[in-house]
Amino acid sequence: MFDTLSDRLGTVFDRLRGRGALSEQDVRDAMREVRVALLEADVALPVARRFIDSVTEKAVGQDVLRSVTPGQMVVKIVHDELVEMLGGGDGAVAEGLNLAAKPPVVIMMVGLQGSGKTTTTAKLAKWIREKHGKKALMASLDVARPAAQEQLAVLGTQVEVATLPIVQGQQPVDIARRALESARLQAIDVLLLDTAGRLHVDQALMDEMKAVAGVSAPTEVLLVVDSLTGQDAVNVAQSFSGEVPLTGVVLTRMDGDARGGAALSMRHVTGKPIKFAGTGEKLDAIEAFHPGRVADRILG
Ligand code: GDP
Secondary structure, three states: OOOHHHHHHHHHHOOOOOOOOOOOOHHHHHHHHHHHHHOOOOOHHHHHHHHHHHHHHHHHHHHHHHOOOOOHHHEEEEEEEEHHHHHOOOOOOOOOOOOOOOEEEEEEEEEOOOEEEEEEEHHHHHHHHHHHHHOOOEEOOOOOOOOHHHHHHHHHHHHOEEEEEOOOOHHHHHHHHHHHHHHHHHEEEEEEEEEEOOOOOOOHHHHHHHHHHHHHHHOEEEEEEEEEHOOOOOHHEEEEEEHOOEEEEEEEHHHHHOHHHHHHHHHHHHHHEEEEEOOOOOOOOOOEEOOHHHHHHHHH
């Protein structure tokens, strides 16, 4: 994750740190290199531009250049700005999920087909059971993809979380109603609804998401996107957030994403926090997304 960016920034900042004194021009030259590194990591152009402007302004406008360790201070400014870019600063809820509402708390999972939505639903159910000690129920509303409901049932057995029994032919909104009813009867704390994906964002999908949200009143609506698709992931998030009230994003396949552009652009472009990162195929390969820790990782 972020391998190339981390290497590139490391080279720039080692050089800055190695010098006793820095001129404004030194900072501007370094920031030009940082900008190229960000763009190569597939960060959206306006996001990269804003980042560089903000760092440059802070680095040359204050007493940074006259300090004893100017290089050190510039790196600190970059770190803080990275945290901001990754969604720190405002509302980075600890552990990502808001589970305090009246049970059953509904978590609606949305996203395109193949993004890792069903796997992530099972990962989160396991997380909720193990880390929060809550009783969870999962229901697949995916009647579009053959065997999607069975797939969730198999995963449910693996993570030891119950799944709603399958009723062939039932439509998503009715499944959602039945799931809620079942959750109430069984005193379930958290109900996870795995909605149907599509190959592309289309109106039928959005209408279905809205109808399901309408009957289930979700506390969390989490969009699952594949980080490997880079700027496409950010575009998908933007399309969804215009239609359904997303509360956050889960970025999957971060284990294979050496660039990190989606993670770095998501907050700025969509206004939605990244709440979790998927880091592998195994059902415990999920991490809460902490902007500070990710910035530490990037800056090595
Ligand atoms: P869906 O169509 O969105 O429900 O996608 P699935 O949950 O069926 O996932 C598609 C494939 O992606 C499966 O083979 C998963 O094991 C894999 N997958 C999901 N999340 C991750 C992840 O974070 N890392 C990796 N390496 N693979 C993942």
